[in-house]
Amino acid sequence: MSELKRLAYSIIDFLREQTKSQAWTSDERESLEVAMQCLENVFKISSQDIDLAVSPSLTEIFSAAITKELIWNTPSDFTPSAQDVIRAEQLKNEGNNYIKEENYRAAIDSYTQAIELDPNNAVYFCNRAAAQSKLNNYTAAIEDCKRAIAIDPDYSKAYGRMGLALTSLNKHSEAITYYKKAVELDPENGTFKSNLKLAEQKIGEASSPTGAGLGFDLASLLNNPSFVSMAASLMQNPQLQQLISGMMSNAISGPAAGVGGLTDMGSLIQAGQQFAQQMQEENPELIEQLRNQIRSRSFSGSNEDHS
Incomplete structure (x- = not known):
């Protein structure tokens, strides 16, 4: 219990130092004072119990830690042998x-x-x-x-x-x-x-309203075994098969058939959107992984030299 009292006294002493700062609002300062009163009541101690003080104080410990951090983040005067x-x-x-x-x-x-x-x-x-x-x-x-x-x-x-x-x-x-x-x-x-x-x-x-989602690298996708496996599974979907079958029929018939063949962009976009949606639902983690891989590959640096 005596160690807990020492710790409580140290915390109270630290909070008391903090209340002297001008950075606190009146509400914040009041909250600090309430915290100190609670600790004093629970552990039955007061500012007069100087024998409970420890050295260094929490204030000194935090100050030293901050100083150390500042030193770490700036070049030092240390000269190696x-x-x-x-x-x-x-x-x-x-x-x-x-x-x-x-x-x-x-x-x-x-x-x-x-x-x-x-x-x-x-x-x-x-x-x-x-x-x-x-x-x-x-x-x-x-x-x-x-x-x-x-x-x-x-x-x-x-x-x-x-x-x-x-x-x-x-x-x-x-x-x-x-x-x-x-x-x-x-x-x-x-x-x-x-x-x-x-x-x-x-x-x-x-x-750009049309820029989102256009960064995929087809070669990267086709070289990913998980993607190929998932794509093969999705191709068994009857609705997707019907869309693709219709597009192939249009391509064979050609523009003369009045359908537009490969120029029927509406069907192409519809098939692509449905395929992408099903891929997302089938394995969202894989899709996110692919996005990250492709995003990282878009930037140079993999073959950079090291000094």
Whole structure:
């Protein structure tokens, strides 16, 4: 019970410090005071029980944590030894080899060890960002790109990889900003230019009433065994068979028959819409997976080099 009292006293002390801040509204300050009273009543303690105070206080602990976070997010004055620099480069090269082998978790581990030895090398953060993206850890990739940019604001590859991570999260507007910066820093880089153009196209498609749903890559679909299996199953649907049979009959009859043959776009659109709807109902998870795969393939970067 004594430990609980110490904890309660620490919390009350912390809340008391918070009430001194001018940032709180009167209602918020009143809520803090009610919380303190409740703790005092439950544990039968007051501000006079100084013997329950612990050191450091919660306020000091939080302040230290915030300071540590600020230090982590800005380049440090730490200077690694010559031996650490050599070892960090070795670890980076190991990570690059793991990337080539598509062993991305091992690559992340190697880059992380390199960062621990030399935390002011932007390349290590940028390369780890690439590995994180390969594992779909886009938020972590973005954080690593931010660190790389903080260390080296002129590192074009960090902006390019930031754009790729943002694109994968469908944050195309933000991605465009970083792609433009990457192109500005490295105007001869064709990958940056291509990704910028694709991101701008995505924005255009999103704002166009006819742009939605036109990004599928037929080759990617036909190479997916799950899609082929599902499509074969759906083709057994009598209504869909009837639509396709009618279209084939029109194609054989030709325009002279007055039906329009292959130019009967109404039938084609109707069949396509029904087929897409049934696919969505049959396996929505697969369709979403396909969308994500195709979306990611639309952007360059799979064959990019690592520093």
